[in-house]
Amino acid sequence: EAQVTQNPRYLITVTGKKLTVTCSQNMNHEYMSWYRQDPGLGLRQIYYSMNVEVTDKGDVPEGYKVSRKEKRNFPLILESPSPNQTSLYFCASKSGDRYLTGANVLTFGAGSRLTVL
Amino acid sequence: DAKTTQPTSMDCAEGRAANLPCNHSTISGNEYVYWYRQIHSQGPQYIIHGLKNNETNEMASLIITEDRKSSTLILPHATLRDTAVYYCIVRLPIGTGTASKLTFGTGTRLQVTL
Numbered sequence: 001e002a003q004v005t006q007n008p009r010y011l012i013t014v015t016g017k018k019l020t021v022t023c024s025q026n027m028n029h030e031y032m033s034w035y036r037q038d039p040g041l042g043l044r045q046i047y048y049s050m051n052v053e054v055t056d057k058g059d060v061p062e063g064y065k066v067s068r069k070e071k072r073n074f075p076l077i078l079e080s081p082s083p084n085q086t087s088l089y090f091c092a093s094k095s096g097d098r099y100l101t102g103a104n105v106l107t108f109g110a111g112s113r114l115t116v117l
Numbered sequence: 118d119a120k121t122t123q124p125t126s127m128d129c130a131e132g133r134a135a136n137l138p139c140n141h142s143t144i145s146g147n148e149y150v151y152w153y154r155q156i157h158s159q160g161p162q163y164i165i166h167g168l169k170n171n172e173t174n175e176m177a178s179l180i181i182t183e184d185r186k187s188s189t190l191i192l193p194h195a196t197l198r199d200t201a202v203y204y205c206i207v208r209l210p211i212g213t214g215t216a217s218k219l220t221f222g223t224g225t226r227l228q229v230t231l
Contacts, residue, residue, distance in 0.1 A: 092160070107163075110160055111158060
């Protein structure tokens with residue numbers, strides 16, 4: 001089944017303890033992205049990657065790192081988590097279109113709910 | 118990317134058509150309209166997209182006005198499982214050199230009731 005898999009789905013941690021949220025897709029998609037969702041603020045993009053070894057900041061990158069060493073994986077790293085990073089996180093992927101097309105269809109993971117105490 | 122305006126919430130009786138409006142008065146000529154939905158903190162799910170013509174798929178219909186300044190997502194026979202937040206997004210197609218980012222606003226919370 002074509003899917004985006006995130007782990008862990010739920011995590012409670014403490015301030016300053018480094019953590020990684022993994023994201024893996026099995027659709028050979030070039031583009032991957034991380035979003036966070038907070039009440040009243042909608043979905044906000046953290047980082048995205050157009051392809052292997054290519055990453056760029058989204059709207060709210062502070063406090064996060066990413067890497068894209070393989071096409072299928074795009075981990076989100078919180079080097080020193082703080083309580084304001086308590087949120088619901090989504091990873092998403094889509095194919096990289098090289099042609100003018102409206103197909104901008106993202107496939108999302110099930111989400112990772114992170115609590116930083 | 119053009120900004121969109123959606124009502125905060127709507128109700129719909131089960132079995133009836135749900136019509137969700139979206140205003141995008143600043144849309145440019147080559148920007149597409151996309152609709153996604155999010156069911157209770159699950160990952161958002163793609164529904165449909167269009168440029169100028171009305172579109173229909175197995176999930177919904179998309180009606181875009183002739184001036185393209187607004188659109189309506191139609192769920193023809195809403196069920197309880199359609200209760201979700203619906204997002205209307207406008208952006209350029211791929212290949213224009215812009216970042217492949219979809220900007221999600223706060224959407225419309227659709228409540229389908231018995």
